[in-house]
Amino acid sequence: MPTVQLGQHAAASQLIVHISDTHYLSEGRALYDRVDTDRTLQRALAQLELTGLQPSAIVLTGDITDRGEPDAYRRVRDQVEIAADRLGATVVWVMGNHDERSAFRTELLREAGTAEPVDRVFDIGGLRIIALDTSVPGFHHGDVSEQQRAWLADVLSSPAELGSILALHHPPVPTPLHLMNILELREQDSLAEVVAGSDIRAILGGHLHYATTGMFAGIPVSVAAATCYTMDLSAPERELTGVDGGQSINLVNVYADQVTHSVVPIGAFKPVSGFNSDFLDRMEELSADERTEAFSRQV
Ligand SMILES: [Fe+2]
Ligand SMILES: [Fe+2]
Numbered sequence: 001m002p003t004v005q006l007g008q009h010a011a012a013s014q015l016i017v018h019i020s021d022t023h024y025l026s027e028g029r030a031l032y033d034r035v036d037t038d039r040t041l042q043r044a045l046a047q048l049e050l051t052g053l054q055p056s057a058i059v060l061t062g063d064i065t066d067r068g069e070p071d072a073y074r075r076v077r078d079q080v081e082i083a084a085d086r087l088g089a090t091v092v093w094v095m096g097n098h099d100e101r102s103a104f105r106t107e108l109l110r111e112a113g114t115a116e117p118v119d120r121v122f123d124i125g126g127l128r129i130i131a132l133d134t135s136v137p138g139f140h141h142g143d144v145s146e147q148q149r150a151w152l153a154d155v156l157s158s159p160a161e162l163g164s165i166l167a168l169h170h171p172p173v174p175t176p177l178h179l180m181n182i183l184e185l186r187e188q189d190s191l192a193e194v195v196a197g198s199d200i201r202a203i204l205g206g207h208l209h210y211a212t213t214g215m216f217a218g219i220p221v222s223v224a225a226a227t228c229y230t231m232d233l234s235a236p237e238r239e240l241t242g243v244d245g246g247q248s249i250n251l252v253n254v255y256a257d258q259v260t261h262s263v264v265p266i267g268a269f270k271p272v273s274g275f276n277s278d279f280l281d282r283m284e285e286l287s288a289d290e291r292t293e294a295f296s297r298q299v
Contacts, residue, residue: 004284006291012253013162014127015053017089018261019044019249020061020206021226023098024076026069032242037066037228040247041076044227044266045083053251055089056124061206061224062096062135062169064108073107092122095133096169096206097140097183117148126161127254128199134170134185142170142185142207149194159199162254166195171205171223173214177231179240180208192217202252202259211248211263222261224250 002011024037031037048055058080065072084091093108095101095118102113109118117133132152134142144152156164170185172192185191195203196217203219209226210233225248235241247266252259283291 002280002284006283009255009258012255012260014057014125014254015055016124016129016165016204016252016254017048017055017058017249018061018204018222018224018252019058019227020224021063021096021209021228022060022076023063023066023226023228024069024072025066026072028075031066031228035229035244038075038079040227040266042079043268044247044249044264045079047264047266048249049083049086053087055087055251056127057090057092057122057129058084058087059092059094059129059131059165059167059204059252061094061167061204063098063206063226064093064096064104065100066098066228068098068100068103070103070107073103077108090122090124092120092129092131092167093118094131094167094169094206095135097135097142099135101133101135101137117145119148119151121155123160128155128160128162128164130155130164130166130200132166132168134168140183142168142183143187144185144191146190149190153194156194156198156200163199163201165202165204165252165254165259166200166219167204169205170207171203171212171214171221172216173205173212173221173223175208175212176233177208177240178238180231183207188216195219201254202261204250204252209242210246211250213261220259220261222250222252224248225263227266 106113120131122129203221205223209231211225214221229242230246232241
């Protein structure tokens with residue numbers, strides 16, 4: 001971990017890991033008979049542990065399972081919880097359109113199963129994470145009911161110490177994938193009225209299966225791609241083409257005055273450059289001017 005500030009920004013106060021669309025199936029079955037959903041998620045969790053980073057939360061923005069099967073929930077829960085325990089992170093599960101509220105509650109949250117929306121608030125060291133259920137039972141599009149909007153307005157009526165992050169499945173941003181517009185979050189204007197001017201500093205979403213960013217009611221929106229399969233935006237325009245490649249997760253760094261969202265590809269890649277920790281120690285020992293000479297000046 002760095003001990004000296006080398007630039008203008010103090011280190012992030014928190015790191016949130018943003019994972020989406022794991023789409024697990026019962027008994028470890030492959031999605032579409034060929035996508036190994038467990039392999040990429042396990043690899044992503046292993047990569048996180050190798051970094052030595054200490055995330056305060058792991059937020060999974062929905063479509064945790066593909067069909068709401070209880071044993072699929074238990075499998076993904078166990079894998080994520082084991083990693084989260086080792087990392088010291090709180091797990092925030094968010095409902096998606098492929099999820100089933102009752103099994104989501106009983107298996108992931110270990111609560112009694114009900115069909116009510118799964119809306120939750122977490123206090124992560126002063127940072128408020130709000131999990132909002134945008135699912136509509138029986139459908140794949142998203143919506144936020146009037147009661148949920150009233151609940152959210154009430155939560156937001158008092159600001160949190162470090163502000164809020166809103167986590168939901170259906171992101172309130174446009175998509176160039178024509179068909180996905182049918183499955184968008186409905187009544188976005190009504191949600192915008194609730195979140196505009198609040199202490200929400202970022203909105204985390206999923207559902208699209210590709211990483212993207214946008215703005216909603218003046219709030220930055222970041223969508224994490226899926227860990228299962230991704231949408232190929234370079235495929236012919238009128239098709240919706242899922243591919244077994246390009247899976248990633250996002251690292252969300254929460255700074256005093258900004259929140260950044262960084263995409264981390266899942267996989268083992270051969271390093272082609274880098275610096276060892278001795279070099280970093282030396283840089284930290286130098287003055288700012290010496291560092292500029294030693295590391296910034298072109299040779
Ligand atoms: Fe999905
Ligand atoms: Fe989805």
